[in-house]
Amino acid sequence: MVVTVGGQQALDLVARIFLDPGDVVLAEGPTYVGALGVFQAAQAQVVHVPMDGDGLVPEALEQAIAEVARSGRRAKFLYTIPTFQNPAGVTLTEERRERVLDICERAGLLVVEDDPYGQLSFDGEAPAPLRSRRRDGVFYLSTFSKTFAPGMRVGWILAPHAVREKLVIASEAQILCPSAYAQAAIATYLSTMPWREQLKTYREIYRERRDALLAALADLMPAGTSWTEPKGGLFVWATLPQGLDAKAMMPRSIAARVAYVPGTGFYADGTGAGHMRLNFSFPPPERIREGVRRLAGVMEQELAMRQVFGAMGGHAARRRGQAAADAPDPGLA
Incomplete structure (x- = not known):
């Protein structure tokens, strides 16, 4: 095990020892924005592999590997969040886990498994990590920030023995060593406190809030909206009605005092x-429902403007939307 300053440094270390400018990384589409930042800093090219409700699609992974090979290159590794994926919330099924590992093994492709949410399961136990199935060729990254405290930046890497020393040297060059204080605090917590009960409490709280969000989406969202139904983690991935642009809609949403990414x-x-x-x-839960109500109202306004003004009146619609964004907000009671 290599101790790191959170999961983000763990991923950065793996990128530092494996990636050169122009290298290819395979990653789920969509994937964690912090990982994209790491790969961009390494000047690597990210090739996204599609997902569905059961996680990364094995056939799409095979196709992506083949397409990269036809371009005369070879992907350095597959970066994946197979359990309660960020941002989609989906989980790679047991059957697909074996298929993905088989595909990567045949292709000689390393797997970087990011698992910050695996202990936040709401509906039964989460599938066993990829690393537990194939020790060789799988780097396992995790962190205490989701189960202990976000400010305690302590994570770890489980890696094949041959590269552990390289990871340690790369970490020493960056930070000398992770915080001894943070490590001691976590060690004391794990050895003296009922952390399993605390984790159970987290799961119950997050399950209640997940259920509140899914119920509000079902009750309030306009027709044409769909979303994932995660069995753990922190996120739901929503697909908007055709023609809506989440980025363009953001100013009106912020004006309504509700945010998303x-x-x-x-x-x-x-x-x-x-x-x-x-x-x-x-x-x-009550604020989640109010937030969805406000977000649904913004989306309804966007849809109404598209219907009235159409493609030819897009600029006028935008001006009207901005005027609505500038109107005073009554706020929450």
Whole structure:
């Protein structure tokens, strides 16, 4: 095990020892925005592999590997969040886990498994990590920030023995060593406190908030909207009615005092405008429902403007939308 300053540094270390400018990384589409930042800093090219409700699609992975090979290159690794994926919330099924590992093994492709949410399962136990199935060729990254405290930046890497020393040297060059204070605090917590009960409490709270978000979406969202139904983690991925742009709609949403992350942030090429990530971890259920009500109202206004003005009147619609965004907001009671 290599101890790191959170999961983000763990991913950065893997990128530092494996990636050169111009290298190819395969990643789910959409994928974690922080990972895209790491790969961009390494000047790597990200090739997205599509997902569906059961996680990464194995046939699409095979196709992506073949297309990269036809271009005369070879992908360095597959970066994946197979359990309660960020941002989509979906989980790779047991059957697909084996298929993905088989495909990567045949192609000689390393797997970087990012698992910050695996312990936040609401509906039964989460599938076993990829690393538990194939120790060789799988790097496992995780963190305490989702289960202990976000400010305690302590994570870890489980890696094949041959590269552990390289990871340690790369980490020493960056930070000398992770915080001894943070490590001691977590060690004390794990050895003296009922952390399993605390984790159970987190799961119950997040399950209630997940259920509140899904119920509000079903009750309030305009026709044509769809969303994932995660069995754990922190996120729901929503697909907007045709023609709506989550990034363009953001100013009106902020004016209504409700926020989301536009889907464009989760793709290397900036696509995904018709999607948004919703986070249910912080607000209590009643505020979640109010937030969805406001968001649905903004979307209804956008749809109405499109219907009235059409494509030819797009600029006028935008001006009207901005005027609505500038109107005073009554706020929450």
